[in-house]
Amino acid sequence: MPDIIEMHLKLLFDLDNLISDMEEPSYKKIGFQIEEEASLVLIQKRNDLLKKLPAEVAQAYEILKKRYRQAIAPVESEFCLGCFQKLPTQLSARSQQIVTCPNCGRILYWRKKEG
Amino acid sequence: MNLASLLSKDRVNLSLKPGKKDDVIRDLVYTIKKGNDAELIVSTLLKREELGSTGIGKGIAIPHCRSLAVEKLEIAVGRTNKPINFNSIDKKPVSLVFLIIAPPQDPGNQYLITLGKIVQIAKEITKKNLIQKAETPEDFITLINGIEKNLTKRK
Numbered sequence: 001m002p003d004i005i006e007m008h009l010k011l012l013f014d015l016d017n018l019i020s021d022m023e024e025p026s027y028k029k030i031g032f033q034i035e036e037e038a039s040l041v042l043i044q045k046r047n048d049l050l051k052k053l054p055a056e057v058a059q060a061y062e063i064l065k066k067r068y069r070q071a072i073a074p075v076e077s078e079f080c081l082g083c084f085q086k087l088p089t090q091l092s093a094r095s096q097q098i099v100t101c102p103n104c105g106r107i108l109y110w111r112k113k114e115g
Numbered sequence: 116m117n118l119a120s121l122l123s124k125d126r127v128n129l130s131l132k133p134g135k136k137d138d139v140i141r142d143l144v145y146t147i148k149k150g151n152d153a154e155l156i157v158s159t160l161l162k163r164e165e166l167g168s169t170g171i172g173k174g175i176a177i178p179h180c181r182s183l184a185v186e187k188l189e190i191a192v193g194r195t196n197k198p199i200n201f202n203s204i205d206k207k208p209v210s211l212v213f214l215i216i217a218p219p220q221d222p223g224n225q226y227l228i229t230l231g232k233i234v235q236i237a238k239e240i241t242k243k244n245l246i247q248k249a250e251t252p253e254d255f256i257t258l259i260n261g262i263e264k265n266l267t268k269r270k
Contacts, residue, residue, distance in 0.1 A: 007151065010183055014159040017181040017219050030231050033204050038166040045162065070219060074183070
Protein backbone atom coordinates (compact mmCIF):
# COMPACT_ATOMS: atom_id res chain seq x y z
CA MET A 1 0.00 0.00 0.00
CA PRO A 2 1.21 3.59 -0.39
CA ASP A 3 3.71 4.52 2.35
CA ILE A 4 1.67 7.49 3.58
CA ILE A 5 -1.47 5.35 4.08
CA GLU A 6 0.59 2.66 5.82
CA MET A 7 2.10 5.27 8.17
CA HIS A 8 -1.33 6.74 9.04
CA LEU A 9 -2.79 3.27 9.62
CA LYS A 10 0.09 2.37 11.95
CA LEU A 11 -0.24 5.66 13.85
CA LEU A 12 -3.97 5.06 14.21
CA PHE A 13 -3.38 1.52 15.39
CA ASP A 14 -0.81 2.60 18.03
CA LEU A 15 -3.14 5.38 19.16
CA ASP A 16 -6.03 2.92 19.55
CA ASN A 17 -3.78 0.73 21.71
CA LEU A 18 -2.84 3.78 23.78
CA ILE A 19 -6.54 4.56 24.31
CA SER A 20 -7.31 1.00 25.43
CA ASP A 21 -4.27 0.93 27.77
CA MET A 22 -5.39 4.19 29.42
CA GLU A 23 -8.69 2.53 30.29
CA GLU A 24 -7.06 -0.65 31.59
CA PRO A 25 -7.48 -0.95 35.42
CA SER A 26 -4.02 -2.54 35.82
CA TYR A 27 -2.49 0.43 33.99
CA LYS A 28 -4.33 2.94 36.17
CA LYS A 29 -3.08 1.08 39.26
CA ILE A 30 0.57 1.76 38.33
CA GLY A 31 -0.14 5.38 39.20
CA PHE A 32 1.01 7.60 36.36
CA GLN A 33 -0.38 11.10 36.37
CA ILE A 34 -3.09 11.41 33.72
CA GLU A 35 -4.92 14.62 32.83
CA GLU A 36 -8.67 14.47 33.41
CA GLU A 37 -9.65 15.02 29.78
CA ALA A 38 -7.02 12.57 28.48
CA SER A 39 -9.28 10.08 26.77
CA LEU A 40 -11.29 12.85 25.06
CA VAL A 41 -8.07 14.36 23.71
CA LEU A 42 -6.95 10.97 22.39
CA ILE A 43 -10.29 10.21 20.76
CA GLN A 44 -10.16 13.59 19.01
CA LYS A 45 -6.64 12.82 17.76
CA ARG A 46 -7.66 9.37 16.46
CA ASN A 47 -10.65 10.85 14.66
CA ASP A 48 -8.37 13.44 13.03
CA LEU A 49 -6.07 10.63 11.89
CA LEU A 50 -9.00 8.61 10.56
CA LYS A 51 -9.97 11.58 8.35
CA LYS A 52 -6.51 11.51 6.74
CA LEU A 53 -7.20 8.03 5.34
CA PRO A 54 -9.19 7.36 2.14
CA ALA A 55 -12.85 6.92 3.20
CA GLU A 56 -13.02 3.24 2.19
CA VAL A 57 -9.84 2.42 4.15
CA ALA A 58 -11.10 4.30 7.22
CA GLN A 59 -14.40 2.44 7.02
CA ALA A 60 -12.68 -0.95 6.63
CA TYR A 61 -10.39 -0.14 9.58
CA GLU A 62 -13.35 0.68 11.84
CA ILE A 63 -15.26 -2.49 10.87
CA LEU A 64 -12.17 -4.69 11.40
CA LYS A 65 -11.39 -2.99 14.71
CA LYS A 66 -14.90 -3.77 15.97
CA ARG A 67 -14.55 -7.37 14.84
CA TYR A 68 -11.01 -8.15 15.98
CA ARG A 69 -9.75 -5.16 18.06
CA GLN A 70 -6.57 -5.40 15.94
CA ALA A 71 -7.56 -4.25 12.45
CA ILE A 72 -4.15 -4.56 10.84
CA ALA A 73 -1.66 -7.39 10.90
CA PRO A 74 1.94 -7.95 9.82
CA VAL A 75 2.98 -10.59 7.30
CA GLU A 76 5.82 -12.88 8.24
CA SER A 77 7.13 -15.76 6.14
CA GLU A 78 3.95 -15.54 4.03
CA PHE A 79 1.69 -15.89 7.08
CA CYS A 80 -0.89 -13.38 8.29
CA LEU A 81 0.01 -12.82 11.96
CA GLY A 82 -3.61 -11.85 12.67
CA CYS A 83 -5.09 -15.29 11.95
CA PHE A 84 -1.89 -17.32 11.35
CA GLN A 85 -3.07 -18.58 7.97
CA LYS A 86 -0.67 -19.00 5.07
CA LEU A 87 -1.18 -16.32 2.44
CA PRO A 88 -1.35 -16.89 -1.32
CA THR A 89 2.09 -16.29 -2.86
CA GLN A 90 0.75 -13.70 -5.31
CA LEU A 91 0.16 -11.18 -2.49
CA SER A 92 2.92 -8.63 -2.74
CA ALA A 93 4.58 -6.23 -0.33
CA ARG A 94 5.12 -3.90 -3.28
CA SER A 95 1.43 -3.58 -4.12
CA GLN A 96 0.20 0.02 -4.19
CA GLN A 97 -3.27 -1.23 -3.28
CA ILE A 98 -4.50 -2.02 0.22
CA VAL A 99 -3.90 -5.76 0.69
CA THR A 100 -6.17 -7.70 3.02
CA CYS A 101 -5.88 -11.23 4.34
CA PRO A 102 -8.16 -13.52 2.24
CA ASN A 103 -8.96 -15.50 5.39
CA CYS A 104 -9.64 -12.94 8.16
CA GLY A 105 -9.85 -9.72 6.16
CA ARG A 106 -7.31 -7.77 8.24
CA ILE A 107 -5.32 -5.10 6.45
CA LEU A 108 -1.83 -6.49 5.88
CA TYR A 109 1.55 -4.80 6.03
CA TRP A 110 5.03 -6.18 5.48
CA ARG A 111 7.70 -5.56 8.09
CA LYS A 112 10.67 -3.79 6.60
CA LYS A 113 14.05 -5.27 7.32
CA GLU A 114 16.45 -2.85 8.99
CA GLY A 115 19.94 -2.05 7.84
CA MET B 116 10.68 -11.95 33.62
CA ASN B 117 13.83 -10.51 35.12
CA LEU B 118 14.21 -6.82 34.23
CA ALA B 119 18.00 -6.88 34.09
CA SER B 120 17.74 -9.66 31.48
CA LEU B 121 15.79 -7.28 29.24
CA LEU B 122 18.53 -4.67 29.46
CA SER B 123 21.69 -4.94 27.43
CA LYS B 124 24.67 -2.61 27.88
CA ASP B 125 24.22 -1.10 24.42
CA ARG B 126 20.77 0.06 25.55
CA VAL B 127 22.16 1.88 28.60
CA ASN B 128 23.50 5.32 27.77
CA LEU B 129 24.91 7.03 30.86
CA SER B 130 26.03 10.10 28.96
CA LEU B 131 22.84 10.92 27.11
CA LYS B 132 22.95 14.34 25.46
CA PRO B 133 20.85 16.75 27.54
CA GLY B 134 18.26 18.66 25.54
CA LYS B 135 14.53 19.16 25.18
CA LYS B 136 12.29 16.37 26.43
CA ASP B 137 11.28 15.39 22.84
CA ASP B 138 14.92 15.17 21.73
CA VAL B 139 15.92 13.03 24.70
CA ILE B 140 13.02 10.65 24.00
CA ARG B 141 13.96 10.52 20.29
CA ASP B 142 17.64 9.80 21.07
CA LEU B 143 16.67 6.91 23.32
CA VAL B 144 14.18 5.49 20.81
CA TYR B 145 16.92 5.46 18.17
CA THR B 146 18.96 3.10 20.35
CA ILE B 147 16.11 0.59 19.73
CA LYS B 148 14.83 1.37 16.21
CA LYS B 149 15.72 3.55 13.25
CA GLY B 150 13.88 5.35 10.45
CA ASN B 151 10.08 5.22 10.07
CA ASP B 152 9.71 2.67 12.86
CA ALA B 153 11.54 4.98 15.28
CA GLU B 154 9.44 7.98 14.22
CA LEU B 155 6.22 5.97 14.71
CA ILE B 156 7.30 5.11 18.25
CA VAL B 157 8.34 8.72 19.00
CA SER B 158 4.97 9.97 17.76
CA THR B 159 3.05 7.59 20.05
CA LEU B 160 5.32 8.34 23.03
CA LEU B 161 4.81 12.08 22.59
CA LYS B 162 1.04 11.61 22.36
CA ARG B 163 1.26 9.68 25.63
CA GLU B 164 3.27 12.52 27.21
CA GLU B 165 0.56 15.02 26.19
CA LEU B 166 -1.87 13.18 28.46
CA GLY B 167 0.31 13.66 31.51
CA SER B 168 4.06 13.54 31.97
CA THR B 169 5.66 10.19 32.69
CA GLY B 170 8.12 12.06 34.90
CA ILE B 171 7.31 10.32 38.17
CA GLY B 172 9.29 12.76 40.31
CA LYS B 173 12.66 12.98 42.02
CA GLY B 174 14.60 13.04 38.78
CA ILE B 175 13.19 9.97 36.99
CA ALA B 176 10.92 9.60 33.95
CA ILE B 177 9.47 6.45 32.38
CA PRO B 178 8.13 7.18 28.87
CA HIS B 179 6.27 4.14 27.54
CA CYS B 180 3.84 2.91 24.90
CA ARG B 181 2.85 -0.05 22.78
CA SER B 182 3.81 0.07 19.15
CA LEU B 183 3.64 -2.29 16.22
CA ALA B 184 7.12 -1.08 15.32
CA VAL B 185 8.52 -3.58 17.85
CA GLU B 186 8.13 -7.35 17.92
CA LYS B 187 9.10 -7.86 21.58
CA LEU B 188 9.37 -5.85 24.78
CA GLU B 189 12.21 -3.36 24.40
CA ILE B 190 13.84 -1.27 27.13
CA ALA B 191 16.47 1.46 26.98
CA VAL B 192 17.87 3.67 29.72
CA GLY B 193 19.48 7.08 29.47
CA ARG B 194 21.10 9.31 32.04
CA THR B 195 22.02 12.93 31.45
CA ASN B 196 24.70 14.78 33.38
CA LYS B 197 22.63 17.94 33.18
CA PRO B 198 19.00 17.43 34.31
CA ILE B 199 16.31 18.18 31.73
CA ASN B 200 12.80 19.59 32.02
CA PHE B 201 10.25 16.77 31.72
CA ASN B 202 7.18 18.55 33.20
CA SER B 203 7.37 15.98 35.97
CA ILE B 204 4.76 15.51 38.64
CA ASP B 205 7.00 17.31 41.20
CA LYS B 206 8.13 19.91 38.62
CA LYS B 207 11.74 18.85 39.19
CA PRO B 208 14.06 18.18 36.24
CA VAL B 209 14.91 14.63 35.20
CA SER B 210 18.28 12.96 34.77
CA LEU B 211 17.36 9.27 34.52
CA VAL B 212 14.98 8.04 31.80
CA PHE B 213 13.67 4.48 31.43
CA LEU B 214 12.08 3.89 28.03
CA ILE B 215 9.78 0.92 27.52
CA ILE B 216 8.15 -0.11 24.25
CA ALA B 217 5.94 -3.16 23.92
CA PRO B 218 4.39 -4.90 20.93
CA PRO B 219 0.58 -4.55 20.58
CA GLN B 220 -0.01 -8.04 21.89
CA ASP B 221 2.40 -9.54 24.37
CA PRO B 222 2.05 -12.89 26.08
CA GLY B 223 0.98 -12.66 29.73
CA ASN B 224 0.75 -8.86 29.50
CA GLN B 225 4.47 -8.51 30.28
CA TYR B 226 4.25 -4.84 29.31
CA LEU B 227 2.18 -3.68 32.27
CA ILE B 228 3.95 -6.05 34.67
CA THR B 229 7.36 -4.73 33.57
CA LEU B 230 6.14 -1.14 33.67
CA GLY B 231 4.96 -1.63 37.26
CA LYS B 232 8.30 -3.22 38.16
CA ILE B 233 10.28 -0.31 36.67
CA VAL B 234 8.20 2.16 38.70
CA GLN B 235 9.07 0.22 41.89
CA ILE B 236 12.77 0.07 40.98
CA ALA B 237 12.78 3.78 40.13
CA LYS B 238 11.32 4.57 43.55
CA GLU B 239 14.08 2.53 45.21
CA ILE B 240 16.71 4.37 43.16
CA THR B 241 15.43 7.75 44.34
CA LYS B 242 14.91 6.61 47.95
CA LYS B 243 18.53 5.45 48.18
CA ASN B 244 19.86 8.32 46.08
CA LEU B 245 21.39 6.00 43.47
CA ILE B 246 20.71 7.93 40.25
CA GLN B 247 24.37 8.86 39.70
CA LYS B 248 25.86 5.76 41.33
CA ALA B 249 26.61 3.56 38.30
CA GLU B 250 29.73 4.49 36.34
CA THR B 251 29.34 2.06 33.45
CA PRO B 252 26.37 0.39 31.74
CA GLU B 253 27.47 -2.91 33.31
CA ASP B 254 27.38 -1.26 36.77
CA PHE B 255 23.92 0.04 36.02
CA ILE B 256 22.59 -3.40 35.03
CA THR B 257 24.15 -4.91 38.18
CA LEU B 258 22.51 -2.18 40.27
CA ILE B 259 19.09 -2.86 38.72
CA ASN B 260 19.57 -6.58 39.24
CA GLY B 261 20.35 -6.05 42.95
CA ILE B 262 17.35 -3.79 43.52
CA GLU B 263 15.05 -6.22 41.72
CA LYS B 264 16.28 -9.15 43.81
CA ASN B 265 15.73 -7.17 47.04
CA LEU B 266 12.22 -6.23 45.97
CA THR B 267 11.43 -9.86 45.17
CA LYS B 268 12.75 -10.99 48.59
CA ARG B 269 10.52 -8.48 50.37
CA LYS B 270 7.38 -9.95 48.77
